Amino acid sequence: MIETFELVAKATADPSRVRILKLLAAGELCVCQITTVLALAPATVSKHLAALKAAGLVQQRRDGRWAYYRLAERQLNPYAARFLAMVGDCLGDDPTIAEDRRLLALVRAVPLQVLCAQGRSALSPAATPTLRQDAPCPTE
Amino acid sequence: MIETFELVAKATADPSRVRILKLLAAGELCVCQITTVLALAPATVSKHLAALKAAGLVQQRRDGRWAYYRLAERQLNPYAARFLAMVGDCLGDDPTIAEDRRLLALVRAVPLQVLCAQGRSALSPAATPTLRQDAPCPTE
DNA sequence: GTGTCATTTCGCCAAACGGCGAAATGTGTT
DNA sequence: AACACATTTCGCCGTTTGGCGAAATGACAC
Numbered sequence: 001m002i003e004t005f006e007l008v009a010k011a012t013a014d015p016s017r018v019r020i021l022k023l024l025a026a027g028e029l030c031v032c033q034i035t036t037v038l039a040l041a042p043a044t045v046s047k048h049l050a051a052l053k054a055a056g057l058v059q060q061r062r063d064g065r066w067a068y069y070r071l072a073e074r075q076l077n078p079y080a081a082r083f084l085a086m087v088g089d090c091l092g093d094d095p096t097i098a099e100d101r102r103l104l105a106l107v108r109a110v111p112l113q114v115l116c117a118q119g120r121s122a123l124s125p126a127a128t129p130t131l132r133q134d135a136p137c138p139t140e
Numbered sequence: 141m142i143e144t145f146e147l148v149a150k151a152t153a154d155p156s157r158v159r160i161l162k163l164l165a166a167g168e169l170c171v172c173q174i175t176t177v178l179a180l181a182p183a184t185v186s187k188h189l190a191a192l193k194a195a196g197l198v199q200q201r202r203d204g205r206w207a208y209y210r211l212a213e214r215q216l217n218p219y220a221a222r223f224l225a226m227v228g229d230c231l232g233d234d235p236t237i238a239e240d241r242r243l244l245a246l247v248r249a250v251p252l253q254v255l256c257a258q259g260r261s262a263l264s265p266a267a268t269p270t271l272r273q274d275a276p277c278p279t280e
Numbered sequence: 281g282t283g284t285c286a287t288t289t290c291g292c293c294a295a296a297c298g299g300c301g302a303a304a305t306g307t308g309t310t
Numbered sequence: 311a312a313c314a315c316a317t318t319t320c321g322c323c324g325t326t327t328g329g330c331g332a333a334a335t336g337a338c339a340c
Binding site: 170171172182183185186187189190202204205206207256 | 315316317318319320
């Protein structure tokens, strides 16, 4: 059905959601890690992840208080794999994506408990622009 | 740039525009032919075609009063070819697309001058649901 | 049970969007 | 120049969407 195509096409047509998919390409992430890199409100990230999940592009698991998301492995939407492949093949040299990756490396280097307590200020001081602070998260 | 990706991604995330691209895959079409198949207002089709053109997915030529659109041959947007390929590979069995193709064959069988004068009523009577009538167009 | 924490849902807001009719534009005919 | 025709642009309208803060929910610790 064209509506199925539309669902996943619309999910990948938003820049924030594309950035999330590119981050997840490096492996499973906790919501707060995505929140820190994208510098968006947790509510916003949660809404975006819900849209990606509904489109069959990502899967979720819970571990206590924490929610982890990863790129979909199972075929949940007939077009999901095609769109994921295309997103994966594109934007390899995009500056926004490159900056996100740089921040993600920093984020992964910080124990999540510290990251969640301090948000971006937990990262190397010279590494981050002045942006919103967020809530804590546990050790990975 | 991610904005370039976004432009073409958004252009292909609308069902009407996907239907237009699938119609154009069969060859160049005049605006009124697309209008007749999609049963949309000419203004709406024109707006959609403008978005596809801005995204580098289609090209236009004029012939007197008439405007023809075709899928882009030149690389006008770094992601256009990828998206066109994907749209081309998908929805092969979609009922909406199949119906559009059926109507297109009928539309192509009618001289454009007749088509433009009578709109859908120029098609075989048993072939079309009761829908809007549109303005005329010339012999192809 | 109470309080803390991470996430999700809800409601609001401004912006974007797809549809339409009307007006404007460009082309062709007389 | 006036008129007809095909298309495009404009403006309106209702709907959708991405952002946020606040409230709700679920998990954990005491």
